[in-house]
Amino acid sequence: MTAFATTPLLTAEAVVRRYGSLVAVDRVDLRVADGERHALIGPNGAGKTTLLDLIGGATRVDGGRIRFDGRDITRLGPARRARIGIGRIHQRPAVWPSLTAVENVVVAGWHQAGGFRGVRTRARYRRRLREPAMALLDRVGLAGVASTTAAHLSHGERRQLEIAMALAGRPRLLLLDEPAAGLSGVEVHRLAELLAELPRDVSVLLVEHRLDLVYALADTVTVLHDGRLVTSGEPDEIRNAPAVRRAYAEAVR
Ligand SMILES: Nc1ncnc2c1ncn2[C@@H]1O[C@H](COP(=O)(O)OP(=O)(O)O)[C@@H](O)[C@H]1O
Ligand SMILES: [Mg+2]
Known part of the structure; x- marks a missing residue:
């Protein structure tokens, strides 16, 4: 039993793919x-990415149900989710x-800002989209490269940018698939800080191979x-669970 046994935001029941x-x-x-902060771990091929896809709606379940915020979302497409x-x-x-x-974050926040109707003037564009986007870039540590095209950002910076873009959609649940993959030691450290500082009104489901990151962040694994x-x-x-050691030992055989 964890401290979070009450009020589920997301429930997957017997999902099959x-x-x-x-x-x-x-x-x-x-x-x-x-x-x-819920982490999903397991050896390669365990089904972690597939499970995130089922929750995000990129892939449909072959069985079971998914509920989010009290609502059955099993049949909803990814954009609706x-x-x-x-x-x-x-x-x-x-x-x-x-x-x-910054344009990447603006585009990602478009829907939440009410689409075209809300931003007909330049002043409104700045207030409703550009300023919030800059604030998000600042939060993920990218304020200094706001005007750099994404193609010229490092892999670690693109990872931070994608997190800012996801946050622009004002998620209540953030699904992260191996965010530390391919990052340098410094970048992993920055990512860990960024994730630790996310406000608690965002729940997190994190797939990650770096167990140090998992154990530092997760409430539940x-x-x-x-x-x-x-x-x-x-x-x-x-x-310390023997079943976990067995699963990993079997996977490397
Ligand atoms: N689109 C697909 N078509 C066929 N097999 C797939 C597909 N996606 C995943 N799989 C298989 O499903 C299993 C779980 O994959 P995946 O969810 O990517 O694992 P993980 O993310 O834990 O490494 C693997 O055996 C993988 O080969
Ligand atoms: Mg995977």
Whole structure:
């Protein structure tokens, strides 16, 4: 039992995803509470990305149900899910390479600002979109490169930018798929700080190989192996669980 056993924001009930005869996600139950930092770990091929895809709506379930904020979202598409508060960071940063950093965040925040109608004048554009975008860039540590085109940012900066873009959609749940992948030591440190400083009105579901990052951030850790949920609990329980050691040992054999 964790401190977050109450009020689930997200509930996945017995979700299944098959690829031919392979069961990539096999009747997995998952709850993410309001404000919780929930990490999803497991060896390569465990089904972590697939589970994030099922929650974000990029992939449809073959079985089970997904609820978000008290509502059944199992049949909603990814754009609808984004609009009701599910934000997504991909395994490879997805930014617009020819736009500047701040333009990327403006585009990402467009819907939340009310689309065209809200920003008909230059002053309104600045107030409703550009200023909030600059504030987000500042928050992720990119204020100094706001006018740099995304193609010229480092991999770590593009990762930070994608987080600012996700935040521009004002998510209540942020899905992060291996955000530390490909980052330098300094960049991982910056990322860890950035994630630790996210306000608690954003819940986080984090897939990450860097277990130091996971154990530093997570309130709850869920372990997947071969599409199945192995165990779920507080970081200290998980770190010492024999079933977890077995899952990783089997994977490296
Ligand atoms: N689009 C797909 N088509 C076929 N098999 C897939 C597809 N996506 C994932 N898989 C398979 O599903 C399993 C889980 O993959 P994935 O969710 O990417 O694992 P993880 O992110 O934990 O490494 C793997 O065996 C993978 O090869
Ligand atoms: Mg993956």
